[in-house]
Amino acid sequence: MEYDVVIIGAGPSGLACAIKLKQLNQDLNVCILEKGSEVGAHILSGAVFEPRALNELIPDWKEKGAPLITKAKKDIFRFLTKTGSFWFPTPPQMHNKGNYIISLGNLTRWLAEQAEELGVEIFPGFAAAEVLYDENDNVIGVATGDMGIDKDGNQTEAFEPGMELHARQVVFAEGCHGSLTKTLINKYNLRENSDPQTYGIGIKELWEINPEKHDAGKILHTIGWPMDKETYGGSWLYHLEDNLVSVGFVVGLDYKNPYLSPYQEMQRYKTHPEIKDLFEGGRRIAYGARALVEGGFQSIPKLTFPGGVLIGDTAGFLNTPKIKGNHTAMKSGMVAAESIVAHLSTNEEFGTECTSYQSDMEKSWVWSELKKVRNIRPGFHKGLLHGLINAAFETITAGLAPWTLKNHADHEQLGKASDYEPIEYPKPDGILTFDRLTNVSFSNTNHAEDQPVHLQLIDPSIPVQVNLKEYDEPAQRYCPAGVYEIIKDDAEEYKLQINSQNCVHCKTCDIKDPSQNINWVVPQGSDGPNYPNM
Numbered sequence: 003m004e005y006d007v008v009i010i011g012a013g014p015s016g017l018a019c020a021i022k023l024k025q026l027n028q029d030l031n032v033c034i035l036e037k038g039s040e041v042g043a044h045i046l047s048g049a050v051f052e053p054r055a056l057n058e059l060i061p062d063w064k065e066k067g068a069p070l071i072t073k074a075k076k077d078i079f080r081f082l083t084k085t086g087s088f089w090f091p092t093p094p095q096m097h098n099k100g101n102y103i104i105s106l107g108n109l110t111r112w113l114a115e116q117a118e119e120l121g122v123e124i125f126p127g128f129a130a131a132e133v134l135y136d137e138n139d140n141v142i143g144v145a146t147g148d149m150g151i152d153k154d155g156n157q158t159e160a161f162e163p164g165m166e167l168h169a170r171q172v173v174f175a176e177g178c179h180g181s182l183t184k185t186l187i188n189k190y191n192l193r194e195n196s197d198p199q200t201y202g203i204g205i206k207e208l209w210e211i212n213p214e215k216h217d218a219g220k221i222l223h224t225i226g227w228p229m230d231k232e233t234y235g236g237s238w239l240y241h242l243e244d245n246l247v248s249v250g251f252v253v254g255l256d257y258k259n260p261y262l263s264p265y266q267e268m269q270r271y272k273t274h275p276e277i278k279d280l281f282e283g284g285r286r287i288a289y290g291a292r293a294l295v296e297g298g299f300q301s302i303p304k305l306t307f308p309g310g311v312l313i314g315d316t317a318g319f320l321n322t323p324k325i326k327g328n329h330t331a332m333k334s335g336m337v338a339a340e341s342i343v344a345h346l347s348t349n350e351e352f353g354t355e356c357t358s359y360q361s362d363m364e365k366s367w368v369w370s371e372l373k374k375v376r377n378i379r380p381g382f383h384k385g386l387l388h389g390l391i392n393a394a395f396e397t398i399t400a401g402l403a404p405w406t407l408k409n410h411a412d413h414e415q416l417g418k419a420s421d422y423e424p425i426e427y428p429k430p431d432g433i434l435t436f437d438r439l440t441n442v443s444f445s446n447t448n449h450a451e452d453q454p455v456h457l458q459l460i461d462p463s464i465p466v467q468v469n470l471k472e473y474d475e476p477a478q479r480y481c482p483a484g485v486y487e488i489i490k491d492d493a494e495e496y497k498l499q500i501n502s503q504n505c506v507h508c509k510t511c512d513i514k515d516p517s518q519n520i521n522w523v524v525p526q527g528s529d530g531p532n533y534p535n536m
């Protein structure tokens with residue numbers, strides 16, 4: 003199949019790009035591949051939404067029924083201690099006047115309708131598994147994975163070969179730590195002039211709470227407990243419409259203690275005396291987790307290569323101090339569309355490099371917004387107190403300091419188990435706090451059992467020989483879906499069991515494994531979580 007533009011991923015960046023392409027040139031053939039079973043199925047965000055990019059893309063979004071229902075009305079920021087809390091000034095970046103509390107899953111579903119009305123072809127249930135190159139190593143398209151392959155690589159009765167989609171430009175919009183983007187960054191050395199990307203893991207639950215406790219539009223962020231002073235992290239609690247509350251916790255993946263479990267920290271947070279009452283009488287209706295990019299300005303790789311571009315979180319356009327990436331993801335997709343339309347008007351052939359996208363992004367408001375806050379997140383690398391003082395300085399000086407702090411790869415930050423004490427986490431009560439596997443069932447994740455494992459170990463001996471010995475195999479704890487278990491086999495030898503069917507596609511293992519031995523590749527299309535409205 004041949005297109006002018008193929009977009010990988012139906013998140014806000016990919017959909018905004020597709021819509022803008024068709025707005026600018028109705029004659030372009032544009033298609034989107036999405037690995038989730040439907041648009042929105044793999045989408046997870048907070049989300050407080052800044053409508054700046056949407057206002058530019060679809061100014062009459064209100065009339066068109068965009069699901070932006072709940073206006074942000076109250077911003078509260080607290081520093082938690084173990085038993086109480088104290089007031090903390092809300093950082094200016096986190097003021098949410100004019101923003102909305104939304105389900106990003108629902109917004110992407112609506113954006114997909116707008117794109118389809120303009121003639122964009124969207125193929126949910128199709129994962130892009132491979133980048134296609136011509137003989138000169140230029141990108142000319144992607145191939146979707148074969149369906150119906152058993153775990154030994156043999157074809158089953160359900161076999162359907164993957165398809166090749168060729169395009170004059172391929173737009174990679176895979177979200178945080180895209181699996182194809184990872185190969186492109188290596189192949190074209192796109193990080194030659196940028197820092198490593200750094201990440202956080204966000205664990206989220208959606209609750210329906212007692213109407214008397216619900217306060218639509220209220221936003222609460224906390225820092226402090228249960229994080230220790232060395233670990234970057236904090237919570238969000240957003241009151242949406244219909245008595246829904248989005249509650250979650252982000253832990254910076256530069257954490258050092260290998261015994262830390264981001265999942266358990268999130269459960270523990272809910273037990274805080276000033277938090278737990280909100281959930282009394284309510285019920286958790288959905289669960290999920292996703293990594294988010296935190297590196298900011300200095301970790302943005304080169305954005306173009308022959309035949310394609312990177313947009314959205316896979317390029318790293320999240321504003322960490324704001325905890326917002328939806329507006330910047332959408333804007334990057336729109337800028338890419340403008341650059342591509344201009345480029346294709348004079349470059350008919352496949353595999354050419356749309357270099358103007360890089361300079362167009364550098365002129366956009368995304369660039370200046372990210373540059374201004376570039377030193378805030380890396381300041382926390384030296385601990386909470388240093389981070390807060392540095393953040394205050396950077397905010398007062400509006401990012402005009404003549405230096406740029408460096409980012410370091412998260413997997414290199416993990417300390418040895420021998421230097422830390424195991425953390426005793428409280429047992430779940432099944433009402434407010436839950437064990438991982440029960441919660442995973444609320445992500446509706448599903449993977450066909452008989453297929454090659456999509457969590458590939460480069461060296462199968464490393465989990466036991468290196469990771470278990472040196473780090474007490476941290477995958478047992480950082481995975482929010484309980485995929486990795488150290489068990490004893492029949493000969494009483496330790497081995498790593500990979501319960502890949504539980505994976506919620508958060509990408510944390512590919513990021514945090516201290517040996518960089520786990521390669522996350524796409525499973526069969528449609529597999530993975532089925533988030534209703536995350």
Ligand SMILES: Cc1cc2nc3c(=O)[nH]c(=O)nc-3n(C[C@H](O)[C@H](O)[C@H](O)COP(=O)(O)OP(=O)(O)OC[C@H]3O[C@@H](n4cnc5c(N)ncnc54)[C@H](O)[C@@H]3O)c2cc1C
Pocket residue numbers: 010011012013014015016035036037038042044045046047048049050051052106128129130131175176177178180181182203204205206250292293294313314315316320325326327328329331524
């Ligand atoms: C826990 C958490 C809380 C957040 N809170 C907020 C917030 O409050 N406000 C805010 O503005 N931002 C927030 N963000 C950030 C925001 O969600 C992201 O910046 C935004 O989703 C990025 O959009 P994207 O299109 O780049 O990627 P995504 O939204 O991740 O979408 C990528 C899509 O591509 C698909 N895909 C990936 N690889 C392939 C492949 N190979 N083949 C086919 N399909 C593929 C995925 O299934 C997915 O649907 C949060 C993020 C997280 C994780």
Ligand code: SF4
Pocket residue numbers: 457480481482483484485504505506507508509510511512522
């Ligand atoms: S296996 Fe990896 S990608 Fe899947 S849920 Fe666990 S940490 Fe996330």
